[in-house]
Amino acid sequence: MHDKLLQHIYSGHDLSQEETEAVKKYFEPVSFSKNIIIEEAGKIPQYLYYIVSGYLRLFYTDENGHEVTTHINCPPGFFTSYSDYINSTVSENNLEAITDAQLLSISQENLNHLIGQSQAMKDFSISIFQQSITYNEKRSRELSVLNAEQRYLKLMNDYPGIIQNVPIQYIASFLGMKPESLSRIRRKIIN
Template sequence: MLQQKLIDFIKTRHQLSKEDVDLIAQYFEPVLFPKNRIIEESGKVPKYLYYINSGFLRLFHYQENGDEITTHINCPPGFLTSYFNFVKETPSNEQVETITECELLRITKADLDSLTAKSLAMKDFSIEIFQQCITYNESRSLELATLSAEQRYRKLMADYPGILHHVPVSYIASFLGMKAESLSRIRKKLTS
């Protein structure tokens, strides 16, 4: 069952009944996308919340001058969407793109609402995930405001050491709030 990784992930935090497992299998649709594919477009209401079985995704938007700003890079296991817009069902200015080939599970807002109405465990899990998202975003904002570029890079490498093997340096630099040239200088300094 392609939903097994998600089920195992949830079981690390919550007890799941047979009915809960059946509901997860019913509501989460497995999908496979090639690398460099836009799977949610800006200007539209995000259709899905994605769970990442394998692969890397990014959330990004364009500045007025046309530059891309990567706001989130996610690696398995984890969830990704433009959360505020997904929950509020409003158009997002962000896009979701696969960086590598991705094996995902996806669920619509309506199906997530049905699932959480039918399963207390999934309701509790969903609340936990959205709380983690808020905490992560606040922590990230604080890091961008208070840490130097080198400190942000070191923290990313400590937290996600495999990211450089799968994600282009330009996306990592944008995510860290710097130009690719600055990140190259930092990496050169740290390896010399």
């Protein structure tokens, strides 16, 4: 299970054999079934996850009792409620497996230990968190400047696997629209 993570790291950073073994030691394999809440709102996120396979989402429940999907991720990649994980603060988000998921998890303590003993892993971690910040800024901009159809077409183009694996109500919420609106857009595109 560690092969995908190691390939991801090797794509930009060189690891010694000792560093490779440390990655295998600290990133622990875990599996979750579809629709399982992996980490609950109201708690401090315990792990950073590397998605080997499967789809995950972050969501919160608004004042009207509606679930609002703030982030969807697919393999490969890292996933957690980042700011809460980094700062050890209570998260308002739930982390859910949308599909069956194979993950590698690492606690903040183990991540800190790993990056403390490996400059390559420290550099890799910084690049991952920079990518996360960049993604969130880009997403915020897209939500404010693109119309609903443009947001859906961009999602289809950038992440086609999401369309086949994630329920429409989660996609609609993630794109900032109602499921009925997304259904109309999808019908229009098909026709």
